[in-house]
Amino acid sequence: MAKKLNKQKECPICSGMNNCNKNGDCWCGYEFFPKEIFDLIQEYQLGKSCICKDCLDQFKSDNNFKIRVNTRE
Template sequence: MCGGDNDCGNVAGKKHGTCWCDREFFPREIFDKSPSTGSEKTCICQNCLQKLKSGIST
């Protein structure tokens, strides 16, 4: 969403389930705000996720 690195463990090749995002709750609204790239949505960084959860617009 912000264009920054989301530090994705899955993309980095770490074992599935060890990325920070595997332990987070993603509110449905964040996916409505996330731009599409073809048939998929973009990754969401921890910072953008926390801003959304805090009620700050990203």
């Protein structure tokens, strides 16, 4: 049986590991998160888990990222 991922450690955009360390010094505390990236997250998921670094980096570097995420099934 596959082990379920802790939802707090799951990126709300890609569902991968976010590698966030809420109990200490974390990479996300040193990053800028554009306001628009939060528009990609469904309202019920806001504030429940962190966006992963891969999604953040892709969003910042790729103007088409928002379109790809919104159209995935």
